[in-house]
Amino acid sequence: MKPTRILLVEDESVIAFDLEMQLTHLNYEVVAIVASGELAIERAGELNPDIVLMDINLAGDMDGIEAARKVREHFKIPVVFLTAYAEDDILQRAEASRPYGYLVKPCEGRELHATLQMALVRRMAEAQVEASEERLRLALDAAGLGIWEFDVGSRRVITGGHFYCVMETPEQIGEPPLETLLKGVQASDRPDVEAALTEALSQEKQLHRFFRHDHDDGRIAWVEMHAKSYPGTRGKITRIIGVVRDITEQHDSEDRLRAAAAVFDTTTEGIFIADDSLRIITVNPAFLLITGFEKQEAIGADVNQLLLEAPLLPDFFGRIGSIPGGYWQGELRCRHSDGHGFPAWASISVVRDMTGAVQRYVGALSDMSLLRHAENNLTQLAFYDSLTKLPSRQLFNDRLERALAGTDSEPIAGGLLLIDLDRFKELNARLGRVCCDALLQDIAKRIGSVLQKADTVARFDGDEFFVLLPRIRHSDDAERTAANLLAAIASPPLAAAPETAVSASIGIAMYPKDGDDPQSLMQAADRALCRAKEQGRNRYCLYAA
Template sequence: MPKTVHVMIVEDERVIALHLRKQLEKLGYDRTSAHSAGYDALKAIERDPPDIILMDIRIDGDIDGIETAAGIPPDLMIPVIYLSAHSEDATLARAKKTRPYGFLLKPFSERELHATIQMALERRVAEMALRESQQRLSLAMSAAQMSCWEIDVNTREMHSTGLGNFQTPQETETVTETWDAFLDRVESEDRDSVRKAFTYAVQHGDFYDVVFRSINAHKEQRWLRARGKSFSNDRNGTHRIIGMMQDITDQRMTNDKLREAMAVYETTQDGILILDPDLNVTNANKAYYHITGTGPKGTLNKPPYFLAPEEYSAGFYQDLFHTLRHRRHWHRDIETRNIQGNPISLATQIIAVEDDDGELTHFVAIVSDRTAIRQAEQELHYLAQYDGLTSLPNRLLATDRLNRAIERSEPVGARVACLFLDIDDFKNINDTLGHAAGDQVLLIASTRIKAVTERADTIARLGGDEFMIIRENIQNATAAANLAMKIISELQRPFYIIGHELTLSASIGISLYPDNALSPQDLIRLADTAMYAAKDRGRRTYAFYQSEMTETATRYMTRSLELRRGLENNELVLYYQPQMNAHTGDLVGVEALLRWNHPTSGLLGPHEIIPVAEQSGLIIEIGDWVLREACLQARRWQDELDQKITMAVNVSVRQLKMPNFAETVQHALAVAGLPAEYLEIEITESMIQDETSMIRMLHELREVGVSLAIDDFGTGYSCLRSIKSLPIKRIKIDRAFVKDLPGKADDAALVEAMLAMASSLGLHTTVEGVETEEQYHFLREMGCTDLQGFLFSKPVPADAVFADKAAKKQSNSNIS
């Protein structure tokens, strides 16, 4: 049974963290945990280390995401993937130091997230296997009582690991000391031979072998044997001597090392062979038999089967014996098969073993099974270039192929067409039929696209429901248009999935080389821009890129970035328009209206804010801010001026669709200390058409205690039966019915009917857009309860709503 993957999310935005957890659940990651602060995450890691961490960079607390990642114990080897909307050079430079497994820029698709997580987990498996192999090698050296050391010839600094540190002969930690300090512990009679060996290695670079005596910290004399070789690097000017050292004090120590080596020999996961000077196997450990599937009968007294003479040429064996004779060490990766015929990948090295007189006695071959690592590398390579669902090239490979197509077309002056395809309303298929059906649809779409294209064309899936088609040597724009229409027509043919007959439509954007751009990245970007233009034209069609499209997209992107900056820099403000009682003239409430103090454009209204916020997704953050600020302001009026009026706040359909929106409202009321009865949530008629999601949320809001009102009533298509059953307390009649009153009889009749309906249903009414005294008197006589419009006040800042009363209170305070 596969191990459940534990994914930890470190994200201070609760909504984003919740959304990310739901995405992960849809992708099959059932076990997730979330933390908003770095210290909390580090404590949780100590208690229950996750398999992978999705880390936002800007989080709550004294440390950010990068510092949190740096604090994770390295021995846990937990992959960290940064999820951030920030990619400044300084941020990236800091992030690199923590060696993350990925860096995803928000927003990103579920497929990108899934692929990045899977590749990170595979990389972790490979790295842990590598670490285990390195640990096994380190343990083997420790068990054999051997040490390795390195001398920097230029600085005369020596690094010893293992027995090279004579003060602690049983430790394998690396110790750094000077060459002179090392010589001080060598017996005076042997120092000259050690110095000569050092000098010879520096001058000639060959292996050397020297035996000498040393005194340890306990004043005991120990015999040591050292071998090494000089290495130089002309590029960076380094010159090092690297070698091995062995304690050969007495026979008992030798026997102990042999027993330890035998334990390693029998228990290591690497295969070990003992070979005679002719490379015939004289002994093999269990790991070798397990890796290759062979047994003693088919192994002993003959060369290893992966070095059989029929497998290689004579030159191979000449090189093998020459290397072993002169360098005493040969290594190579070998692709072969085990005895059952299954392919395996072996990392093989053969080491010559000599006696004390330097005569060759035998060889030791170490065989490491790298099959799993090699397969993982191949799978990662495939995932890096191909889509896992459709097996089509992904964006990376498609971009490379587009670049090659351009390179081939440039010398001959040929055109290249780049078609960017997006399936229309694909989200509805996933939402209604499920993601498994959505995957089948994507497979059908890819098959149909391939059916109407040429073999030389490249069809790629870029992610989600986006595809790209590349065609070289296309004659003209007409040919590209014909290809697009052929694909659209083919996708429209009906097909069946889980008992449902479906048809697909697609929007296609087209860019041409060299007409529109010269680089593959620009061609893809422009085709993507044209695709959105095709959607704006009604979908199920195509559009060629035009320069005006970039200008429009640039304006939107600029405004979107400015709006995000404005939200972060507190440039957004609320204005308030009073709502008056039609009969007493008393102020009974205000409607909170959004404004933007733009640094260069001045004060901007909702028409400059809401469309950009809706498209960019900022509407959730802005809507939450409006809700919090409005509640705080209502409470300030209660505390400072003793004014207990209703605060009306408009919410967007995207806010209402958030599953925890009622909790968000409740939290805003709690933070402000505002009783729920003084908050009124305004929704539009179109929001209450979705029976499965919106109506449930309205009842949850009513349970919180806030009032609900239908804004712009009469301009939508409300079902009166639905309104009767909903927890609505007020309707707001749209200004469109008021502007021609009292002269226009049709509007008067409609207003009168809506007021009568509201009265019979026990609903309060507010009429918007009242601008003249005639409208005011007419509506009051009709029985309207509350009025709103320029006749009473335009939207004003908070300090202007009760300006007279505030001034009077200040004056009384000064007198007292």
């Protein structure tokens, strides 16, 4: 493993020399030593060190706090302050630069080493979050989607993606209240949107709405909204997360198709024209691209047999003719030429001849796979840990509350286990973040292999895992499960660290004996875990009041 590269910023040569010796002894590589803030910024850009160790009082016009702010702003390199100053005003200024650590001279080598390692771990975690956010941003950009989140407590909306373009809302207003955003919804559509949001605030619910939006230039835009409400730890709805998409062009195209029955070769929607017996007469290039069929396969084929994954209601197309205006739109499950199904937003129009008889059916399709993918990503981010794929804290707390509530037919009884890997910080420092991430993934799988289908395991902080055992009635059952978990974690060696022995300590709390609400039960499990640690680790302990 390559040594961590450090840029040392210190204007006193004796101290700089001593620090360099300490860092070298701790297996760090000091790539450069500079005495001023200006040189620190210049060398940070040239050398791209892993971390900058910065004094505050420096030679030159720029002090270490200003230099740290610019290093973070321009290069995103973590900065740790090492200074003799600890006054409140200096601390407040230093805090504004968002340092990754603050050490007061003189400090011991162990303290210096620990601070640097924690700074590196924090930066790695931030980099992973930034990469994840960038992928989501690019996905939203590719789909032309705007994302929004309504916070029930503050009644304000947080937005992202193409939201401001779709809703034509000035970005300068920051996080606007929900009422401000709803003002743009056309008056005739606003009651339906408000009613849907009100219903979502009362219960966990998915929304799918279309509405018209009045723009300042007099233009009317059609907007499609998908959203879902989510409860907090107490089961009460705390937020609604959704996406919006401008479907004005699609809507206008469908109107023109219904009136003129023309083929729009340039549209991104897949269009087919069928005769009154539903035999396809022609299709556009987008239809072939979306469905994967060759043109000769599509021409003459029955629309139901070629395109639809599942049969519709009998005489579905005939019923469209009886609808005022002869027009229908909605979601269909369509079939690709390779056999897989995909969701499509479909619009079907009836074209009549001079006598009023049905002459043609004109259909337009838009592949909604990308939108569904974005919705699934939002759900995944909300309810599952990104590293281990285990349930998130929010999902676990919801299941714990349900278990504690019980039912008339199933009395309240069960166990809660808190697992903590022994000396994980030492493993993390020795093996590195990447290896320890793989180790946590392996541990998560081993824990899952021991549990029953009704049990729930969730990763909380770092190397802590909570396990809910809702189907046990006696502490003996919890102890057997804990013993099996210890054995699974310890043997055989983990693939991520084959030469490293890994063990865990487990605290056990039973409900309702040790606690009848999530907080007290978790505290009991934590106290039991502390006893297991105190007794030598690699063991489990029951909670004792």
